[in-house]
Amino acid sequence: MDSIIFDLDGTLWDPIDTVLSAWNSVITNNNQLQSELTRKDFEGTMGLQMNEISRKLFPALSYKERQQLVNVCCEVEQSFLEKHGGVLYPNVENVLKELSQNYKLYIVSNCQDGYIETFYKYHKLEKYFLDFESHGRTVLSKAENIELLIHRNNLLNPVYIGDTEGDLNAARFAKIPFIFAKYGFGQVSQFDHQIESFDELLSIFQ
Template identity: 35%
Template sequence: MGLYLIPGLTAGTQISRTELAGMVGWEGKKVMDTLIPGIATDRQLAIYDKVNERQAQLSQDECLLYDGVKEGLAKLSTQYKLFIVSNCAKGVISRFIDWAGIDDYITDEVAYGINQMPKNYNIKLLVDKYELKRPVYIGDTEGDGKQSRLAGLPFVLVTYGFGTTDDYDLKFDDFTLLTAHFVGL
């Protein structure tokens, strides 16, 4: 387990990989408030930006694309508009799309880092912009489920990701099964 020094804080301020893993999918503001409470918002944002700059420099050799995702997105994109909504920093989604080679399948994306707004807001932005009629939100955490509900969308849980929840409308254990379901509708 590695420990990481957060740039801009006093020496000795460390956050473990385990702590960070439990926060995957959280909005940046919530992460900062949890990890470094009591620090002014502008300082938190500066630290958040610095961490994200460092993250952008890391090698993508350790990135993981789950089995069946690229092929599934290719099939789904022939019948549906596909979007990525994430609580990540600005630029992370586009780097991921480039790395995964899925640009042809994704219609649009919105990250928390673009507007500092929660997923439910960003989901609604895309629903309105593209006049979507019966969208669903696919995610892997309890937070995704909550944001989907706040946006007024059914929540589809994929169980191979970062979290768990019992609050979902549909559940799939792998992307191939998810793809087969939606292509078959």
């Protein structure tokens, strides 16, 4: 293997508490919604694209209403994440530092444009990654973005690490091995390797 492509939420960090606070600060001012969102609500949306998330969280609203609400939520979310960040999983920076000495590291996520940049900025981890791609920037599926990143960087033997069935499917579509981050938010039907904690990657990539 010459390179490692990471999912973000549920693989490198847990941003839910910060995102939840941001979205609920918007929802409390919307008289069409009766209750605030919970952590469990957000855990059920991990790995989905934003239009799928809005449909799942706000089924009673029309498409236009959902789009307007989510746009405001994402703007507020960005400012919250810039101030508070998310929670990195244990030893993430130490492991990335060590892996980056022998492998090229990348991120592909279904997040909105600007989200990965905020992750970089708050936690000062950009120096370990050579490139990234997101659905918000390309409007492509995760599988297509993985392929795009592979071709753009001339990767010969990459692997994808994620925590949901969508991550598995994207890796299979791109015809690359999949490592399941079992500590994340989702479940998967199969995998090539699995890790119980982030630092177990060091034993796989010795």
